[in-house]
């Protein structure tokens with residue numbers, strides 16, 4: 001982890017750990033991060049995506065531009081707002097919403113990159129501040145689920161890789177023309193059986209695109225974060241369905257190569273959650289010990305679903321932000337009760353695979 005990453009991680013932990021240990025009521029400080037799901041619609045059909053199956057039913061639920069602006073306005077100004085979905089660019093008003101958010105917040109955008117074009121990329125660059133701690137668009141994460149046909153097979157829409165690659169090239173060239181180092185670029189990939197053999201090719205692509213991070217996400221089989229209706233308690237009290245994955249040797253080889261080249265590449269290679277290679281392998285063998293994990297994230301991070309409900313991580317409605325103030329929901333009884341339950345349990349069985357989970361084990365073989 002680079003210097004800025006370590007600093008951010010330390011602030012993150014301090015923000016969460018103080019109330020975690022000392023505030024019994026479950027109240028928390030102002031969150032450092034809010035993930036805002038601006039839609040559940042998407043132009044792609046990724047094999048590992050749980051939204052896809054319910055998209056037809058969820059697509060009618062999007063808020064209007066003014067409703068979303070009202071919600072963004074309520075998010076505390078020092079909070080990093082991550083625009084996510086679904087795919088944010090299926091909304092015609094997405095650039096207007098990003099502009100609105102960037103006036104008062106530091107903003108992160110996660111996109112599959114297929115709906116970008118030169119004009120939209122210029123508009124994104126115009127939102128970048130000079131420094132990473134200033135308000136504006138500071139980070140863009142683009143999903144790359146493999147190279148060429150592998151990517152297209154995972155996202156199940158032919159021709160997507162070529163479009164994403166062309167957009168990444170435009171982003172690289174435009175960022176240079178603007179003389180900007182921001183927004184930072186993060187190439188993001190979920191490790192699956194389909195793309196595991198290409199993990200190092202994805203790192204190569206990140207080098208070519210002059211990315212600032214390359215982030216591999218461990219596959220998550222939880223089915224509980226739509227942010228609309230409440231999930232039942234079983235969602236977090238029972239382990240999620242096992243990962244289907246047979247290419248363990250390939251995964252080991254790819255991870256070894258990544259460890260060997262970490263110092264060579266001009267950016268940070270990250271894993272979400274942060275895990276040592278042996279534990280990543282155990283996760284894909286469905287052999288982790290959940291007692292090796294903990295979580296403080298609901299003390300520092302909130303999620304807002306596409307209808308405006310604030311929720312911790314599991315979809316438990318803690319208040320709709322069209323009706324409540326941010327603090328009424330963030331420190332309301334439902335959110336505080338969830339934090340108290342988590343602190344008592346330390347971790348829930350259903351958290352296996354969550355990309356926010358904290359590993360406290362030793363790594364080992």
Ligand code: SF4
Pocket residue numbers: 042043044045046048049050051052085086087112143155
């Ligand atoms: S791009 Fe994201 S939201 Fe769209 S189908 Fe793939 S994983 Fe789901």
Ligand code: SF4
Pocket residue numbers: 294295296297298312313314342348350351354355356357358
């Ligand atoms: S580890 Fe569990 S409690 Fe923590 S953020 Fe993930 S799902 Fe929520």
